[in-house]
Amino acid sequence: MKDILMTRLMHLKKSSLSLFFWLVFPILMTFLVVYGFQQVKEDVSIPVGVVTDQSSSETDALIEDMKSTDFIRVVETGESSVKNQLEKHKLDSAFKLSPDFTERVQEGKHHRLLESYRSNQSFAYVPVKEMVISYVQEDFDRARTAKVLEKLSAKYGENNKWTREEIMETSKEIQEEQDLLQVSLSMGGEAEDSESVESMLDIWAIWASFNVLATLLLFDWVIHERHAGVRPRFAFMRYSFKHYLLLHSILYFLLSLTLDFIALIIFDVVLQTTAPIGTMIAFQLFISLGAFLLAHLFKRPFVYYMTAFAITLVIAIASGTILPNQGFTHRFPWLMKLNPIQPFLDGGYGNLFSAVVVAIAVIWYMKRGASRVTG
Amino acid sequence: MKPIRLFIEQHAKKVWRKWYSLPLLLLFPLIIIGLLAMIAVSFLTQEEEEAIQIGLVDLDESEETQMVNELLSDTEELGSLLEITPMSEEEAEEKIKKDDITSYIIFPEEFTDDLYRGHATTIPLIGNPKQPTNSYIVKELIDSVSRHIRAAQANILTMNKYAKDLPVTDENRDQFLFKQFKDLLLQTLSRDQMLHEKEVANQATETPAHYYMLAGWFVIVTIWLLGFYSFFTDERDDRMQQRMRLYGVRDIQRIGAKIISTFVLSGLFAAGGLWLFQVFGVFEFYPEDIGRIFSLMGLYSLAFLVILALIETIAHGAKIQLLVQSVFTFLVLLLSGAIIPVLYYPASIQSLLPYSFSTQAFHWVREVVLNDRFYAEMLPIGMITLISCLVLLVASWVKERIRA
Numbered sequence: 001m002k003d004i005l006m007t008r009l010m011h012l013k014k015s016s017l018s019l020f021f022w023l024v025f026p027i028l029m030t031f032l033v034v035y036g037f038q039q040v041k042e043d044v045s046i047p048v049g050v051v052t053d054q055s056s057s058e059t060d061a062l063i064e065d066m067k068s069t070d071f072i073r074v075v076e077t078g079e080s081s082v083k084n085q086l087e088k089h090k091l092d093s094a095f096k097l098s099p100d101f102t103e104r105v106q107e108g109k110h111h112r113l114l115e116s117y118r119s120n121q122s123f124a125y126v127p128v129k130e131m132v133i134s135y136v137q138e139d140f141d142r143a144r145t146a147k148v149l150e151k152l153s154a155k156y157g158e159n160n161k162w163t164r165e166e167i168m169e170t171s172k173e174i175q176e177e178q179d180l181l182q183v184s185l186s187m188g189g190e191a192e193d194s195e196s197v198e199s200m201l202d203i204w205a206i207w208a209s210f211n212v213l214a215t216l217l218l219f220d221w222v223i224h225e226r227h228a229g230v231r232p233r234f235a236f237m238r239y240s241f242k243h244y245l246l247l248h249s250i251l252y253f254l255l256s257l258t259l260d261f262i263a264l265i266i267f268d269v270v271l272q273t274t275a276p277i278g279t280m281i282a283f284q285l286f287i288s289l290g291a292f293l294l295a296h297l298f299k300r301p302f303v304y305y306m307t308a309f310a311i312t313l314v315i316a317i318a319s320g321t322i323l324p325n326q327g328f329t330h331r332f333p334w335l336m337k338l339n340p341i342q343p344f345l346d347g348g349y350g351n352l353f354s355a356v357v358v359a360i361a362v363i364w365y366m367k368r369g370a371s372r373v374t375g
Numbered sequence: 376m377k378p379i380r381l382f383i384e385q386h387a388k389k390v391w392r393k394w395y396s397l398p399l400l401l402l403f404p405l406i407i408i409g410l411l412a413m414i415a416v417s418f419l420t421q422e423e424e425e426a427i428q429i430g431l432v433d434l435d436e437s438e439e440t441q442m443v444n445e446l447l448s449d450t451e452e453l454g455s456l457l458e459i460t461p462m463s464e465e466e467a468e469e470k471i472k473k474d475d476i477t478s479y480i481i482f483p484e485e486f487t488d489d490l491y492r493g494h495a496t497t498i499p500l501i502g503n504p505k506q507p508t509n510s511y512i513v514k515e516l517i518d519s520v521s522r523h524i525r526a527a528q529a530n531i532l533t534m535n536k537y538a539k540d541l542p543v544t545d546e547n548r549d550q551f552l553f554k555q556f557k558d559l560l561l562q563t564l565s566r567d568q569m570l571h572e573k574e575v576a577n578q579a580t581e582t583p584a585h586y587y588m589l590a591g592w593f594v595i596v597t598i599w600l601l602g603f604y605s606f607f608t609d610e611r612d613d614r615m616q617q618r619m620r621l622y623g624v625r626d627i628q629r630i631g632a633k634i635i636s637t638f639v640l641s642g643l644f645a646a647g648g649l650w651l652f653q654v655f656g657v658f659e660f661y662p663e664d665i666g667r668i669f670s671l672m673g674l675y676s677l678a679f680l681v682i683l684a685l686i687e688t689i690a691h692g693a694k695i696q697l698l699v700q701s702v703f704t705f706l707v708l709l710l711s712g713a714i715i716p717v718l719y720y721p722a723s724i725q726s727l728l729p730y731s732f733s734t735q736a737f738h739w740v741r742e743v744v745l746n747d748r749f750y751a752e753m754l755p756i757g758m759i760t761l762i763s764c765l766v767l768l769v770a771s772w773v774k775e776r777i778r779a
Binding site: 018021022040044045047061062073083086087088089090091092111112113114115116117119120121123124127129132133134136137138140141142145148149152153156158161162167170171172173175183184185186217220242286301302304306310311313314318320322346 | 403406410411414435478484488497498499500501502510511514516517519520523524525526527528529530532534536537538540541542543551555559562565567568569570571572573574575582586602605606608692693694695697698701716718719720721722723724
């Protein structure tokens with residue numbers, strides 16, 4: 001074993017920087033994706049048009065409310081340009097306040113306070129609509145409360161006991177002070193902060209996808225050494241070429257595994273997420289074995305690299321790293337069975353892919369290679 | 376020029392010899408797009424066809440919660456999106472495990488009492504870890520319902536406060552408040568009436584389906600460019616390169632030949648894709664349109680390939696080169712608007728978009744194909760192409776200087 005280590009070290013001296021880069025690559029990329037997503041998510045903005053002919057405290061309050069919503073960018077515009085902008089798809093949707101909005105709110109008339117415009121590409125229309133309605137409803141209810149109280153005081157002969165503004169202000173204060181009803185979301189027992197990016201992204205799926213790429217690219221030494229000039233000399237050596245390859249891949253596997261454990265610790269500390277160690281070892285073992293065998297099929301490293309990138313892309317999409325795909329994988333069970341990272345994501349140890357890899361590995365080992373001379 | 380011709384001839388021979396890898400290269404982006412489309416479709420239809428299943432666990436068992444229970448179970452209030460079923464807590468936990476429900480809501484013990492007394496309470500919503508996205512949708516919906524409840528409650532409390540100042544008997548006041556509560560509730564339920572919805576009819580062709588078909592074509596052409604460029608990339612060992620240099624072959628000639636070969640080959644297949652659109656009657660092209668699309672896509676492809684070549688010139692090692700090129704391709708596609716329409720991007724990113732050649736190209740191709748525009752702005756994208764060509768020439772020249 002010592003001489004195996006020595007040979008590997010001699011090989012690695014030339015490419016230590018590259019080796020180090022691909023070992024930390026999965027951790028690096030996972031952080032990059034998580035923080036990139038966080039940055040973008042913070043200022044996602046949906047352009048929503050607002051058309052209003054008048055300006056009163058009611059309309060201003062509504063527009064202020066809309067502007068204070070994080071995910072909306074309010075574009076105040078005229079009626080003539082709003083349709084044009086929607087057709088050109090510069091606005092997601094638009095809302096037009098009715099010409100007598102203020103009067104109708106004050107009179108407590110509920111019907112058709114707003115007109116909404118949408119196109120067939122208004123992807124964010126439903127949540128935006130709900131949000132706008134809830135703001136109008138709030139203002140409307142307050143105005144209505146004021147009106148009802150005015151009537152009531154008039155009934156008892158105390159006209160203009162309070163001003164409208166006073167009443168509406170009180171209602172706002174009470175709502176803010178007595179924030180009585182809250183909804184909390186938790187997943188599978190532990191409470192979660194719904195604002196955090198970590199719960200939106202499947203960190204382990206991202207890490208696993210990048211780990212597949214890194215492992216595939218790390219095993220390119222198999223191609224280099226299978227076609228190296230030194231190969232015929234293995235006939236005279238203590239190790240058969242097969243054993244030589246196998247022992248070296250164990251080294252690479254252990255190296256990757258070390259980095260996996262480091263990832264486990266770092267993600268636990270920084271991103272507060274963890275994965276079972278056992279399934280992690282199984283996952284790394286099967287993808288390393290798979291990469292080792294795949295590399296045997298190639299003569300030219302560059303073609304192998306291209307294949308590695310292509311395979312990673314397919315795996316990443318199929319396991320929902322790029323688009324959340326809940327429900328999809330459940331409809332195509334064969335896809336789950338062949339996806340190398342599926343057992344890791346589900347907390348299992350193996351699937352059809354692992355079985356196939358092990359079977360091919362056994363066949364590869366049993367097959368009498370030309371260089372298998374010594375025992 | 377002679378070396379370039381030689382290289383191109385060699386590329387043609389390679390295509391001839393390795394024809395079997397071409398279908399693979401051509402099909403790969405199609406598989407990717409198909410997979411993505413399948414996920415997107417199953418994602419959307421799932422929401423439309425099957426309602427999200429939600430459990431409701433009532434630990435309070437007061438009259439009020441039972442009323443809400445009944446109201447929620449058979450109301451259309453939240454649309455057909457949700458289906459709420461009352462159940463026990465054990466049952467709910469079991470169903471989460473079996474993946475039968477998306478989440479369940481718990482009315483905690485003493486829930487009604489707390490609300491009456493003005494103690495703050497929380498409604499726990501337990502999500503299914505296997506369906507995180509749907510759980511968030513439920514959270515948003517329940518949030519908006521509870522916002523309505525909060526507003527109504529605040530208004531009732533306001534009325535109560537002011538009514539106390541008036542010479543009203545307690546009994547009358549209670550009756551008055553109860554009537555107001557019912558009115559508020561009714562109004563909340565009929566809140567959709569305040570909105571009159573209109574759909575702006577776009578040009579007939581600009582439907583999401585058409586948009587995404589064109590976008591798919593754009594993405595596929597881009598991946599082909601990367602694929603063919605890599606296909607023509609030949610690893611030569613150092614000795615071979617040395618010998619070529621001795622014959623006076625320069626790096627830029629090799630790279631230029633590669634750009635030309637890739638450009639021609641993917642151009643053929645891209646045009647084939649457009650032809651298929653025409654044959655199946657997806658899009659209708661006027662002769663002038665074709666000229667515009669070809670110029671736009673030509674400039675775009677050229678700029679893209681030149682930057683790939685620039686990465687190859689600068690990057691050290693095949694693995695890093697492919698990594699940077701892949702990440703670059705991903706960013707180019709993301710910014711183009713072919714995956715997510717650009718209008719949803721944050722303002723900080725939007726201000727950069729005029730400088731992104733893929734955004735420009737896809738925008739004008741879309742205008743020409745989908746909106747029947749008879750004009751396309753070529754100057755910005757042409758400038759970007761020109762500048763990247765110059766940068767490549769300089770970089771390649773500098774690199775040879777350093778090596779020499």
